[in-house]
Amino acid sequence: MNTITNFLASAIVGGWIMTMAVFAIQNIQPVSLKFLQFESIKVPIGILLAFSLGMGFFMAAVIPAFLRKSKKSPRSRFSPPESGLDEFDF
Template sequence: MKSFINLFISVVIAVWVIAIAIISVQNATPVSLRFLIFQSIQIPFGLVLAFAAAVGLVGTSVLQSFWGLGESQSRLDEEAEFFIDDEDF
């Protein structure tokens, strides 16, 4: 089951990378980003999209460790200790 999840995640990331590549090739016109009073230099739209996707992937992986999503294994161990077979006695 875990290998299927890893395969699914890899396929989703590959599709996103291909979509970013296609969009960046088709939209090579430079854009500048504005936030409040700040403005960036002129950079291609595909590069902006690639940076946004990379920041999203890294940010999600960092936030998963803070949210405690890695604790699912310890919960399974606690449930395994709670349910004891009658054959063990």
């Protein structure tokens, strides 16, 4: 079952990459990206798509690592282990 899931995920990602490649080749004219009052330089749409796709993959890989909860409590990570003996008990 795991093999089928991996194959389907790879097929979907591969299909999207092929679709974007064909779209980028057919639309080679330079475009500029506008957001609020900011405007980018004019670059071909294929470069913008590749950059967006790469940033999306990077963020999808990195963000879950920051959102994962640790198994240890924050106090036990930074404080030394407590023993039953006090410093001056002999």
